[in-house]
Amino acid sequence: GENVEQHPSTLSVQEGDSAVIKCTYSDSASNYFPWYKQELGKRPQLIIDIRSNVGEKKDQRIAVTLNKTAKHFSLHITETQPEDSAVYFCAAKGGGGNKLTFGTGTQLKVEL
Amino acid sequence: NAGVTQTPKFQVLKTGQSMTLQCAQDMNHNSMYWYRQDPGMGLRLIYYSASEGTTDKGEVPNGYNVSRLNKREFSLRLESAAPSQTSVYFCASSDASNQPQHFGDGTRLSIL
Numbered sequence: 001g002e003n004v005e006q007h008p009s010t011l012s013v014q015e016g017d018s019a020v021i022k023c024t025y026s027d028s029a030s031n032y033f034p035w036y037k038q039e040l041g042k043r044p045q046l047i048i049d050i051r052s053n054v055g056e057k058k059d060q061r062i063a064v065t066l067n068k069t070a071k072h073f074s075l076h077i078t079e080t081q082p083e084d085s086a087v088y089f090c091a092a093k094g095g096g097g098n099k100l101t102f103g104t105g106t107q108l109k110v111e112l
Numbered sequence: 113n114a115g116v117t118q119t120p121k122f123q124v125l126k127t128g129q130s131m132t133l134q135c136a137q138d139m140n141h142n143s144m145y146w147y148r149q150d151p152g153m154g155l156r157l158i159y160y161s162a163s164e165g166t167t168d169k170g171e172v173p174n175g176y177n178v179s180r181l182n183k184r185e186f187s188l189r190l191e192s193a194a195p196s197q198t199s200v201y202f203c204a205s206s207d208a209s210n211q212p213q214h215f216g217d218g219t220r221l222s223i224l
Contacts, residue, residue: 001171009152032210043202043215044155051210089154098143098162098209099170104154 002027002094006103013080014111021088021106024072029095033073035064036089038105044089048075080110114138118203118216125193125223133188133219135203143206144186145213146170146178148199155202161186162209193223 003026013019025033034049050057050064050073057064063076073092077084087107091100119134137144145160147170157170159178167178175197177189186205190197200220204213 006154034212043217045215046212049212091155093210098168099145099157099160100209100213101157101171102155104152 002030002092002097002101004090004092004101004103006090006106008106009104010107010109012109012111015080015082017080019075019077019080019084019108019110021075021090021108022072023074023090023092023103024070025092025101026071027092027094027096028068028071030071030092031095032093032100033064033066034091034100035075036091036102038087038089040086047088077108080108082110082112084108085110116203116205116214116216118201118219120219121217122220123222125190125221127194127223129193129223131190131193131221133190133201133203133221134185135187135216136185137203137205137214138184139205139207139214140183141205141207141214142183143209144180145204145206146176146186146188147202147204148172148197149202149218150199158188158201195223197221198223 031052036044038044066073090103146158147155161180164183203216206213
């Protein structure tokens, strides 16, 4: 089955700096890669997703890049703000299945 | 439009007791999922239902059973609760496996 690894597990940045979270996956047939944000005590919420037919997608301060050859994808947050502080999860859908496999999460802290 | 509704929000059980967690979605989604979330381990899939009438095991199905009652409802049952099942349980739904999943608010379950 699919295996997703996520790094780093914790990330601390200064307000206004950029943050990058990286994930690798094992199934070369994986075709859907969402990112979720989870604030403390709340539900995970989708912030951006990318499909295997594109290499990059951007939505305001958030962007995701996908490298299918290397089997890794990354989340980029620019001009970070305190409200970006949360746990971020990457996920991948394997080519032959109907489910997502999640990474173990990155705790992002944006410091003033 | 409530999205995904989970009941109860909190529950304390004694070892050996049984319980059913309820989940309902009003988005006419085909697929529904049950996850457990433990510190440092991300979201792990317990069971999922790709479409009404079908259910499949996820990564950690032991000790659980599920029922896809109809298109809207997907329940998770613990037949004989164990302390290792203390966790936060999330239900999610999506239109298809390569579409965004929408999560409920979670059920915080403690087993003594």
